[in-house]
Amino acid sequence: MTADDWSAQISGGEELAWNGGEWPLGAFAAAALIAGEVFKVSMRRLRDHAKNAPLFEDLYAPARSACVRLAPAETPHATSLDAIDLISGGAIGNSFLYTLLRLPRCSAEIRVMDDDESALSNLNRNALLRRSRIDIPKVEDLASFAVDRIAIKPLVHRYGGEEDPDLADTVIVGVDHIPSRWSAQRSRPTWLGVGATEGFSVQVSHHRPGQACAQCLHPEDAPIDGPIPTVAFVSFWAGLLLAADLIRKTAGTLPSDNEQQVFLPALRPESWDYAHSPINPRAGCPNCAELGVVS
Ligand SMILES: [Zn+2]
CATH class of the missing domain: 3.40.50.720 (NAD(P)-binding Rossmann-like Domain)
Structure with missing residues (x-):
């Protein structure tokens, strides 16, 4: 995962360099992205109990990559x-x-x-x-x-x-x-x-x-x-x-x-x-x- 001031990215393949700094919003988004992936890893252990297997597979499949941008990069840090x-x-x-x-x-x-x-x-x-x-x-x-x-x-x-x-x-x-x-x-x-x-x-x-x-x-x-x-x-x-x-x-x-x-x-x-x-x-x-x- 990586983040900058306003955005976060996760990738299952490539190695990402961390770009986070003092402003934590992007890092918070990165943490929420990773928490979701960890949750899905846990849920996939319950696969054998799924009532609707195709839906289960779609919902809990890992995200290969995702990017969340909370605001444009140049957005001022208005506090x-x-x-x-x-x-x-x-x-x-x-x-x-x-x-x-x-x-x-x-x-x-x-x-x-x-x-x-x-x-x-x-x-x-x-x-x-x-x-x-x-x-x-x-x-x-x-x-x-x-x-x-x-x-x-x-x-x-x-x-x-x-x-x-x-x-x-x-x-x-x-x-x-x-x-x-x-x-x-x-x-x-x-x-x-x-x-x-x-x-x-x-x-x-x-x-x-x-x-x-x-x-x-x-x-x-x-x-x-x-x-x-x-x-x-x-x-x-x-x-x-x-x-x-x-x-x-x-x-x-x-x-x-x-x-x-x-x-x-x-x-x-x-x-x-x-x-x-x-x-x-x-x-x-x-x-x-x-x-x-x-x-
Ligand atoms: Zn109204």
């Missing part, structure tokens, strides 16, 4: 971030904060909202969680990672229900609860980043005024029934992609509307070249109708 509201103390929120806390000279004021306490089942994927911190409110644990230039203010609150606080202009949502994404969008932030995972796939989008909103992209509530299957590197991708988008927004170099969302099946990173797409404003979206984006 003076705005005030941010982070709605998620879970795996995606952990990954997002893990990333920001490791950026050189990053400064930010972050308020993190969640009403949950860390549990044993969170240890596999919450990048900042330690065994000794189980049963503590997630936001309080995350706030303990604050450093000089990165303030993290905890708010024990389940966003998307009653008596939600006013939100900052920059909002990151990483919760599975889809109506929370709608509520955050209706607060009219000037920039909303939404990170979502399902199965082994990651979907990250950003929404500015005039663009298709989070409710256009996630129009149906899908109540969660039973335990949520999780694997660490999938959640990590979501937080990493959100952080990269936020830095691009701060640097004033966000991609065009044609790249408003990224959908990455994390086990098949070869698909990165086709992972970005536009989001069409959805006729009948109540939020966009109110704003006149659609009728």
Whole structure:
């Protein structure tokens, strides 16, 4: 594997020289790529138990080579971030904060909202969680990672229900609860980043005024029934992609509307070249109708 500031590459054949430096985003992507390959090596030992052998072979086959580019090479390292509201103390929120806390000279004021306490089942994927911190409110644990230039203010609150606080202009949502994404969008932030995972796939989008909103992209509530299957590197991708988008927004170099969302099946990173797409404003979206984006 190799990485530079904004991109990562793995190859099963050729030897790659490491190009990483002080800026860690590309290296994080390289780590997530390799974690996926290690996971697949483990899964292939279960091949004899597969119910659908052809699908199993396709899904868990090694990636011969893959290249993920989080931003163009010349993208500035913009690290003076705005005030941010982070709605998620879970795996995606952990990954997002893990990333920001490791950026050189990053400064930010972050308020993190969640009403949950860390549990044993969170240890596999919450990048900042330690065994000794189980049963503590997630936001309080995350706030303990604050450093000089990165303030993290905890708010024990389940966003998307009653008596939600006013939100900052920059909002990151990483919760599975889809109506929370709608509520955050209706607060009219000037920039909303939404990170979502399902199965082994990651979907990250950003929404500015005039663009298709989070409710256009996630129009149906899908109540969660039973335990949520999780694997660490999938959640990590979501937080990493959100952080990269936020830095691009701060640097004033966000991609065009044609790249408003990224959908990455994390086990098949070869698909990165086709992972970005536009989001069409959805006729009948109540939020966009109110704003006149659609009728
Ligand atoms: Zn909409």
